[in-house]
Amino acid sequence: MRLALFITCFNDTLFPETGKSVVRVLRRLGHEVEFPYDQVCCGQMHFNSGYREDAVPLVRSFVDAFEGYDAVVVPSGSCTAMVREYHAVVARQAGGTLPAGVARVAPKVYEFSEFLVDVLGVTDVGAYFPHSVAYHPTCHSLRLLRVGDRPTRLLRAVRGLTLVDLPRADECCGFGGTFAVKNVDTSVAMGGDKVSAALESGAQVLCAGDNSCLTHIGGLISRQHAGIRVLHLADILACTEALPDLQPYGPGLDIASGFAAEQTPAPEVTR
Amino acid sequence: MTTSVRREPTFVGMPPFPEAAHAELANDVQRANLRAATHTIRAKRDAVVAEVPDWELLRRAGEAIKDDVLAGLPGYLERLEVAVRAAGGVVHWARDAAEANTIVVAIARAKGVDEVVKVKSMATEEIELNNALARAGIHAWETDLAQLIVQLGEDLPSHILVPAIHRNRAEIREIFVREMGRFGRPAPERLSDEPGALAAAARRHLREKFLRAKVAVSGGNFAIADTGTVCVVESEGNGRMCLTLPETLITVLGVEKLLPTWSDLEVFLQLLPRSATGERMNPYTSMWTGVTPGDGPQEFHLILLDNGRSDVLADPVGRQALRCIRCSACLNVCPVYERTGGHAYGSVYPGPIGAILTPQLRGIAAHRVDAQTASLPFASSLCGACFDACPVRIDIPEVLVHLRAQLVDGERGPRDRAEEVGMKAVRWAFEKPWRIGFAQHVAGVGGRFARHGVIGRVPLPKRFTGPVSAWFADRDAPAPPAESFRSWYKRTDGGQEE
Known part of the structure; x- marks a missing residue:
């Protein structure tokens, strides 16, 4: 299986650790993932903000970058949903060869938890993470991709991890892309309630499949000094007893030391 | 005839959504009321939907029936007109709000009345009928409990189904005590804020109006093209009073409310109450076909209202908004609506459906719209809870993004150079x-x-x-x-x- 990673522009720029975690987990499971350097962005921000024509070259570059791979794994529910649900809409409007290209590539694009559970058929990825975790199902994972319980099945199989219920889990956190700045007050009101739910859950870590939502929730947590860490699912699944905890890089916590942990040899293959 | 009829407030001049929301978010009473109300009704809806094994098939059926109606609307409307006329009713066609209001006022004047009783109706809210009647010196008495609260409080509706959802019982008691006496029977001495006591006060206040009124105005939930039957679904019995006691009944009906046949009601009378109030069946379902000699109103006028709907129908993506049966399920599940309330949307249609319907009715497909209208398609985080809850499968996020493209790429909205x-x-x-x-x-x-x-x-x-x-x-x-x-x-x- 020729496997590609679509890191997403957001993770590429702000959350490289999550990309490394995906590489690490897949390598542990015996799969090498390629990173096509021509990839840029799924075009969601332009598409959802009304700049539909500006999304066309991004959809085209996505097709060009990922044509020929058997599967594309994406550590983001939102970007996966953009590719699978809306690239065809953009392509239809653009016409030419783009609709055919999207029809070839888009069905091979998988959100990270989908890829692990549906394509690789694993739920136990050999991870170890001795902390209490609440899972927030991001809206596009939940209602566009219908990833269902795949992420929680993966988390339940992590040794040492205690999965706690997040109250009102299916409520949106209020990020919503440009909604977070166009309707800042409403966005913060929604996010504040999500932080309250996370605190209510008693969890130490709030986990999700989208770093975009976690940047919003984590940004509120950091400003309020609420003391909960936000982590992408991949970053939890990457942890092992040999490398028990990534140095957190989320809002409110230190990035720089994350690279120190990365420099240590990775003996996790000896699971 | 008096001309001192109180005008009602309107949404004209409301600021764009973010600005309006900023103020509404600080309204602690409303926040608490909406948090409680939306969570209660969500839980009720979820429970009664979960017990229907073929709910998804019902949604698909509702979608298919409405799409069929919209695809063949001219033919269905003509069938309805023929059937209503054959049953003794009068059919009027109104291109816009002004035409519809003129027709209602003319009928009321011809009857020589200075008051009408009203069944809660979104179509008449949309055309601001009450103010048109007020200008003609005619009182329009709202008889739905929540609508009465809004009317007495000189307030604006904030929810499609429960227009006073932003009010709590203490506020309702104060409004009743302060206002009822100005317009009829006053609230009883030492009125408590117990729901039963408040309902009893409203019942006594309204009863004299029901018994006195010669003309009633209603909307309609459904109209059957085959038979000419109009259907109103309600919970309180006020509708039944208005639809049966007065001599003349005027119904203002959006043209999209049609169903082809009687048997199509089977689908919608399951979808609507469960989605709207979280009930298996609503308490009162009234249906009438034209005029029945010696029984009920002896004169029936049906006003078929376009008011922008033909423009909506012309948009292949946006037209799905016309499937809406006004159940409010999308409002009740919306995390934005729960926090901002309905007034922030600056329209009689608030919440997710309002965010896609209002700009379309205001002509976004054809011309530039004002800043308030242009802000509505952005009043959503695109979380998709509304689409999941919609009983006729309106893909609200899809239409929101479509309207955003019309605003930006289509240059129908104010330009944001920095963006x-x-x-x-x-x-x-x-x-x-x-x-x-x-x-x-x-x-x-x-x-x-x-x-x-x-x-x-x-x-x-x-x-x-x-x-x-x-x-x-x-x-x-x-x-x-x-x-x-x-x-x-x-x-x-x-x-x-x-």
């Missing part, structure tokens, strides 16, 4: 991978100045209002890391060389 420049810059950076790499490098260098890897409060001048200051007003953000993923991958060959 345009930002979007173009991002597009430029994304055109060549080296450009994104360069931008990441610059960001990474900048990120070294952040303390503990976090960007906290950004000291920007107060007049600076952009996305950056909006983000950092209440949120921190992680500083851009020194090395992007693509740089790391290149440097280490995907971690092989570490």
Whole structure:
């Protein structure tokens, strides 16, 4: 299986650790993932903000970058949903060869938890993470991709991890892309309630499949000094007893030391 | 005939959504009321929907029936007209609000009345019928309990089904005590705020109006093209009073309310109550076909209202909004609506359905719209809860994004130069991978100045209002890391060389 990673522009720029975690987990499971350097962005921000024509070259570059791979794994529910649900809409409007290209590539694009559970058929990825975790199902994972319980099945199989219920889990956190700045007050009101739910859950870590939502929730947590860490699912699944905890890089916590942990040899293959 | 009929407030002049929401979010009473009300009704709806094994098939059936009606609307409307006339009713066609209001006023004047009783109706709210009647010196008495609360309180509706959802019982008691006496039977002495006592006060206040009224005005939930039957679904019995006691009945009906046959009601009378009030069946379902000699109103006028609906129908993506059966399920599940309430939407149609219906009825497909209208398609985080709850499967997020494209690419909204420049810059950076790499490098260098890897409060001048200051007003953000993923991958060959 020729496997590609679509890191997403957001993770590429702000959350490289999550990309490394995906590489690490897949390598542990015996799969090498390629990173096509021509990839840029799924075009969601332009598409959802009304700049539909500006999304066309991004959809085209996505097709060009990922044509020929058997599967594309994406550590983001939102970007996966953009590719699978809306690239065809953009392509239809653009016409030419783009609709055919999207029809070839888009069905091979998988959100990270989908890829692990549906394509690789694993739920136990050999991870170890001795902390209490609440899972927030991001809206596009939940209602566009219908990833269902795949992420929680993966988390339940992590040794040492205690999965706690997040109250009102299916409520949106209020990020919503440009909604977070166009309707800042409403966005913060929604996010504040999500932080309250996370605190209510008693969890130490709030986990999700989208770093975009976690940047919003984590940004509120950091400003309020609420003391909960936000982590992408991949970053939890990457942890092992040999490398028990990534140095957190989320809002409110230190990035720089994350690279120190990365420099240590990775003996996790000896699971 | 008196001319001192109180005018009702309207949504005219409301600020754009973000500004309106800012004020509404600070209304603690409303926040508490809406939190309680929406969560209660959500739980009730979820329970009664879960017990229907073929709910998804019912939704598909509702969608298919409505799509069929919309595809053949002219033919169905003519069938309805023929059937209503054959049953002794009069059919009027109204292109817009002004025409519809003129027809209602003319009928009321011909009857020589200075008051009408009303069944709660979104169509008459949409055309602001009460104010048109007031200008003609005719009182319009709202008889639905929540609508009565709004009317007496000189308030605006904030919900399609429960227009006074933003009020609690203490507020309702105060409104009744203060206002009822000005318009009829006053509230009883020492009125408590027990729901039963409040309902009894409203019942006594309204009864004299029911018994006196010669003309009633209603909307309609459904109209059957085959038979000419009009159907009103309600909970309180006030509708039944209005539909049976007066001599003349005027029904204002949006043209999209049609169903082809009687048997189609089977689908919608399951979908509507469960989605709307979380009930298996609503308490009162009234149906009438024209006029029945010696029974009920002896004169029936049906006003078929377009008011922008033909324009909506012309938009292949937007037209699905016309499937709406006004159940409010999308409002009740919407996290934005729950927090801002309905007034922030500046329209009689609030919430997710309002955000797609109002701009379309105001002509977004054809011409530029004002800033308030243009703000509505952005009043959503696109979380999709509304689509899941919609009993006729209106893909509200799809229409929201479609309308955003009309506003920006189609230039129907006010231009945001700063945003345009930002979007173009991002597009430029994304055109060549080296450009994104360069931008990441610059960001990474900048990120070294952040303390503990976090960007906290950004000291920007107060007049600076952009996305950056909006983000950092209440949120921190992680500083851009020194090395992007693509740089790391290149440097280490995907971690092989570490």
